[in-house]
Amino acid sequence: MVENKTHAAAAEEFLKDEARTHWHDDTLWHVRTKRDTAAQKLPEWEELRENASQIKDYVLSNLDELLVQFEKNAVANGVEVLWAKDAQEHNDHVYRILQENDVKNLVKSKSILTEECGLNHFLEDKGYDVVDTDLGERIIQFNDQVPSHIVMPAIHLKKKEIGDIFHKHLGTDAGADDPQYLTEAARIHLREKFIKANAAITGVNFGIAETGGFVVCTNEGNADMGTHLADVHIACMGIEKLIPRAADLGVFLRLLARSATGQSITNYTSHFHRPSSGKKLYLILVDNGRTEQLGREDFRNSLKCIRCGACMNTCPIYRRSSGFSYGSTVPGPIGSILSPGMDLKKHSTLPFASTLCGSCTDVCPVKINIHEQLYKWRQVITKEGDAQPAKKWSMKLAGKILGSPAWYNFMGKSARIALKFTPDSLVYAKINAWGKQRNLPEVPKESFKEWYNKNRK
Amino acid sequence: MNVGLFIPCYVDQFYPSAAIASLELLEKYGVDVTYPMDQTCCGQPMANSGYQQFGKDSGELFLKNFGDFEYIVAPSGSCTLHVKEHLLSHDGTGPKIYELCEFLTDVLKVEEIYASFPHRVGFHSSCHGLRGLHLAKPSEIVGVDFNKPVSLLEKINDLELVTLDRKDECCGFGGTFAVFEEAISVQMGKDRLADHLSKGVEVITAADMSCLMHLEGLLKREKSPVKIMHIAEILNGNSIHS
Numbered sequence: 001m002v003e004n005k006t007h008a009a010a011a012e013e014f015l016k017d018e019a020r021t022h023w024h025d026d027t028l029w030h031v032r033t034k035r036d037t038a039a040q041k042l043p044e045w046e047e048l049r050e051n052a053s054q055i056k057d058y059v060l061s062n063l064d065e066l067l068v069q070f071e072k073n074a075v076a077n078g079v080e081v082l083w084a085k086d087a088q089e090h091n092d093h094v095y096r097i098l099q100e101n102d103v104k105n106l107v108k109s110k111s112i113l114t115e116e117c118g119l120n121h122f123l124e125d126k127g128y129d130v131v132d133t134d135l136g137e138r139i140i141q142f143n144d145q146v147p148s149h150i151v152m153p154a155i156h157l158k159k160k161e162i163g164d165i166f167h168k169h170l171g172t173d174a175g176a177d178d179p180q181y182l183t184e185a186a187r188i189h190l191r192e193k194f195i196k197a198n199a200a201i202t203g204v205n206f207g208i209a210e211t212g213g214f215v216v217c218t219n220e221g222n223a224d225m226g227t228h229l230a231d232v233h234i235a236c237m238g239i240e241k242l243i244p245r246a247a248d249l250g251v252f253l254r255l256l257a258r259s260a261t262g263q264s265i266t267n268y269t270s271h272f273h274r275p276s277s278g279k280k281l282y283l284i285l286v287d288n289g290r291t292e293q294l295g296r297e298d299f300r301n302s303l304k305c306i307r308c309g310a311c312m313n314t315c316p317i318y319r320r321s322s323g324f325s326y327g328s329t330v331p332g333p334i335g336s337i338l339s340p341g342m343d344l345k346k347h348s349t350l351p352f353a354s355t356l357c358g359s360c361t362d363v364c365p366v367k368i369n370i371h372e373q374l375y376k377w378r379q380v381i382t383k384e385g386d387a388q389p390a391k392k393w394s395m396k397l398a399g400k401i402l403g404s405p406a407w408y409n410f411m412g413k414s415a416r417i418a419l420k421f422t423p424d425s426l427v428y429a430k431i432n433a434w435g436k437q438r439n440l441p442e443v444p445k446e447s448f449k450e451w452y453n454k455n456r457k
Numbered sequence: 458m459n460v461g462l463f464i465p466c467y468v469d470q471f472y473p474s475a476a477i478a479s480l481e482l483l484e485k486y487g488v489d490v491t492y493p494m495d496q497t498c499c500g501q502p503m504a505n506s507g508y509q510q511f512g513k514d515s516g517e518l519f520l521k522n523f524g525d526f527e528y529i530v531a532p533s534g535s536c537t538l539h540v541k542e543h544l545l546s547h548d549g550t551g552p553k554i555y556e557l558c559e560f561l562t563d564v565l566k567v568e569e570i571y572a573s574f575p576h577r578v579g580f581h582s583s584c585h586g587l588r589g590l591h592l593a594k595p596s597e598i599v600g601v602d603f604n605k606p607v608s609l610l611e612k613i614n615d616l617e618l619v620t621l622d623r624k625d626e627c628c629g630f631g632g633t634f635a636v637f638e639e640a641i642s643v644q645m646g647k648d649r650l651a652d653h654l655s656k657g658v659e660v661i662t663a664a665d666m667s668c669l670m671h672l673e674g675l676l677k678r679e680k681s682p683v684k685i686m687h688i689a690e691i692l693n694g695n696s697i698h699s
Binding site: 400 | 632642
């Protein structure tokens with residue numbers, strides 16, 4: 001994992017392997033294309049996005065009351081509801097539940113929230129063997145990595161590499177990379193874990209205030225397998241994952257899988273309301289910086305995110321630098337507007353890892369204005385501790401020159417003359433990042449302004 | 458009709474032929490165009506780098522130069538968007554700014570383009586014009602397809618427009634991004650070029666010179682014979698650059 005490195009430096013590292021970069025780009029572009037095909041089949045797509053956006057706006061504006069309503073209904077259903085103000089409290093809750101219920105073996109389905117809270121390492125330090133049961137998550141767990149994508153955690157790995165990982169950890173044949181064969185091996189391995197598990201941890205895609213129930217979407221059925229077999233189910237949910245009514249669910253379920261992978265719906269959409277008889281169901285509601293983000297007017301609607309990952313698949317920068325280059329739990333465009341709110345200093349280069357092309361905003365199923373928020377984070381970052389003084393001074397100087405016609409005319413002409421007569425070896429010296437792999441434009445004999453003066457005035 | 462021509466700073470300094478073509482094109486359609494001599498820049502380079510405050514002077518200067526026009530026209534989707542979003546009022550008062558192509562299609566409603574261009578051409582859809590000004594339907598959006606710059610190119614005699622694999626992916630310029638994220642900017646540019654080159658284009662055109670400047674820099678480094686031309690030059694009937 002790349003940490004404390006600028007995005008640019010991490011991206012440059014990734015880009016050294018051009019063939020791999022192309023493979024990564026093509027793989028994710030393929031997913032984006034599947035999303036396009038699925039979306040185009042629904043003439044009401046844009047209306048759905050607008051509905052989803054408005055529902056989430058309503059949720060964010062009424063989060064306090066909806067959370068209280070949600071808790072009340074969940075408790076009435078027999079769910080034990082816990083609140084966690086930060087990652088530490090969340091992890092402590094999980095640990096206490098495991099202790100109280102004398103849990104020895106636990107399985108976990110995919111939850112980006114638990115990644116955010118660092119739950120796996122926390123529990124491993126306490127001596128637990130945390131078994132991720134999502135295939136992609138299990139692969140990266142074997143490989144001692146974090147997810148590089150929130151929907152496809154092992155998308156950075158090639159089939160052959162997964163074959164090698166399985167050979168090492170599951171004893172599959174050396175060199176075997178047939179997906180059917182490898183999946184079968186993972187299935188046998190995970191069945192054993194499922195059968196022995198006393199507790200299952202899941203994430204939550206949607207909590208429904210009106211019913212107190214919640215919904216978990218998976219493609220592999222691993223959340224269901226885990227929760228049905230274990231006596232204890234711990235569901236971890238970010239407080240922004242609420243929707244007001246069960247009737248709203250259809251809007252989001254139609255958007256989620258189509259945006260994520262181009263499927264019309266996830267293979268498993270599981271509704272949880274109450275514990276089965278003799279079993280326990282815990283729901284941990286986690287803030288961890290969310291109310292703070294809610295209080296930032298320019299950035300609050302980043303909390304509308306339903307974690308489909310479409311902005312990653314469409315982002316030309318993500319596709320060519322991979323998730324690890326962001327050094328944040330949620331990578332890509334949405335990560336670049338969420339992460340600075342968690343740790344501005346650590347993630348200060350992320351809002352600049354974009355051309356502001358706006359594809360993320362257009363692909364977002366809940367219409368988060370991602371690229372506009374990237375622009376706004378840039379303004380915040382340069383004010384609150386900019387680590388690049390050279391950039392600051394060059395921009396200040398540019399501002400001065402461009403703010404004055406006389407300076408502009410003088411500097412423009414000087415620059416053109418200088419460029420014309422400076423030898424290439426100097427023009428393309430190392431300090432000129434533009435010229436490393438690109439030529440500068442040819443210097444014209446006069447500027448447009450000079451031409452206009454001669455020809456039109 | 459009272460039209461002020463805004464020529465972005467780098468176009469003025471490095472691509473005067475695109476500016477001349479824009480002016481001549483508007484004159485051909487009988488527009489009374491004025492070019493305010495004291496203009497410089499809209500302030501976007503500073504603002505997009507996170508230093509909106511350093512663009513304040515150029516923003517004020519812009520309004521001083523253009524505040525009294527009915528229309529402002531610029532041969533750049535990106536600068537037009539910046540002016541529209543950050544400098545002009547949003548309450549319907551004051552001047553209205555248009556990117557050149559949309560001015561031709563939406564205000565002048567031109568039916569004919571009096572030009573011939575017997576070449577294979579690739580059109581690069583610049584992001585700010587595409588997604589900010591809605592010059593075309595972005596590929597992410599579900600709805601009726603349209604493309605204003607392409608609709609103009611289609612009116613040109615003998616011009617052969619190629620179909621790209623990725624019709625509106627970013628070229629990787631992105632202002633100071635091109636320098637501060639040099640490696641990825643270059644890779645994005647190379648990938649965009651590969652799409653055009655595999656279709657056998659002779660010329661790559663766009664409504665934004667900045668994207669073309671980036672692509673041209675890569676083409677020239679590779680000593681490629683493929684040329685870049687601003688869309689105004691093709692619409693104005695200019696011949697291919699030597």
